[in-house]
Amino acid sequence: MKKLIRGLLDFQRHTLPSYRATFARLAKGQSPDCLFISCSDSRVVPNLLVSTDPGDLFTVRNVGNLVPPAKPGGQPSADRGEAAAIEFSLGFLPIEDVVVCGHSSCGAMKAILAGGTVDGAPNLEQWLAHGTPSMKKLRESNSKVGEGLPDADRLSQLNVLEQLEHLKTYPIVRDRLAAGTLRLHGWWFDIGAAQVHAYRADLGRFVPIDETEGDRLLTSLSEEPPALRAVQ
Incomplete structure (x- = not known):
């Protein structure tokens, strides 16, 4: 203190x-244009990473940057906090982009990798169950995502992509994507290198957002028509 x-x-x-x-x-x-979903980890500081001012980001932070999927009727399958933030930000604020950002050395991913059992923390254990689909992808996937990284970091990257899929279970996200007024982005922060990576669907993997990649991303955004393309 x-x-x-x-x-x-x-x-x-x-x-x-x-x-x-x-x-x-x-x-x-407030009039933020980005919903930024990241882990509660103290080493991940969204406003510092992207050099933003107060009012620029609408942030949601939780253990493991998890997004509980919605049921067919649109109701969340777990705690309503994340669902409420999604509905409020996309329905009442000028949000055009949603970023899900995972990170290296994530304690949540390590716990999921170890089986998801956390002695003495029943609420945490139940929350981490939302990472089960990501763990399944790690075991079954032959993708290039996280190739060469430690298992926990590879799981963290796969988890980012899984949470993007969970976002699409919410009616307001599906409607905005269909209308071309929302973009989804998967990011991953390498803490040791202080380097943010973005998922490239065309390459099937995360790549560092260096000067070259940053210029490519900025160019692709500037070339978009008024109705935004839905990307992932």
Whole structure:
């Protein structure tokens, strides 16, 4: 807590003056254009990774960056928190993109890989069950996703792709994709290298977002028609 308090005081003394206008504007409402779903891991800091300001990202963070799939009627199969965030952000905010971002050395993926049993943490154990489909893909898949990585990291990348599929079980996501007004993106953060990777469907694997890949992504976005293409 001492670090938090000192940090707050430092923010008030040195950072806040340059952000006063921003917060005065945000007090009237928010207009983020991206829903960013990531792990609660303290080493993953979305706003730092993408250099965004307050108001730029609508974030959902949980253990393992999991998205419980919806039932046929659109009701979530588990806790309603993630479902509520999806419905609110896509239905009431100008969201055009959804990013699911996993990361290396993920404790949730290691627990799932070890069988998903967590002694003394029944709620965590039940939550990690949403990673079962990802584990199944790891055992059965012959894809290039995560090729050469440790099993937990490969599972983490496959898990990102599985959560994108879970997102598509929500009616509002399906409707927005069909209308061409939403894009889905799979990202993965290599903590040790401080490098974000993006999933390339055409290559069937994650690639680093370096200058070359970043320019390619920016070009593809700028060439899109007003109605966005649905991508994954």
